[in-house]
Amino acid sequence: MTIPLLIAGISLWLAVMLFAAGLASAPRLVRITRFLVCPPGCTMEIKTFSLPYHRPGERGIEIKITGPDGTRDVKAKALWVLFGMCLVLSILIVAPVVLVVVNRLP
Numbered sequence: 001m002t003i004p005l006l007i008a009g010i011s012l013w014l015a016v017m018l019f020a021a022g023l024a025s026a027p028r029l030v031r032i033t034r035f036l037v038c039p040p041g042c043t044m045e046i047k048t049f050s051l052p053y054h055r056p057g058e059r060g061i062e063i064k065i066t067g068p069d070g071t072r073d074v075k076a077k078a079l080w081v082l083f084g085m086c087l088v089l090s091i092l093i094v095a096p097v098v099l100v101v102v103n104r105l106p
Contacts (some may be wrong), residue, residue: 007091007098014090016074017081033081037074042067044078 063075
């Protein structure tokens with residue numbers, strides 16, 4: 001029972017790190033969620049902005065989809081989908097490594 005918890009814990013940590021580093025360095029990375037967030041015929045718009053109360057280097061992000069029925073804010077949905085993608089990727093990386101390391105221990 002401890003090996004799945006170990007894999008889950010390390011994978012969750014790695015997913016948070018991938019998500020934070022990816023979003024901070026390249027906000028346009030959210031575009032890879034377009035096929036899961038946008039219905040057919042819609043386009044995704046990603047804008048970054050800085051407000052007067054932001055510290056130097058801080059910025060906000062706005063994610064909207066535009067389609068025949070107007071514009072909708074999909075920031076939360078797109079960010080959760082991106083985090084899910086990071087989590088799947090981290091599980092695929094961590095699970096084999098942990099299993100190999102644990103099997104080599106005496």
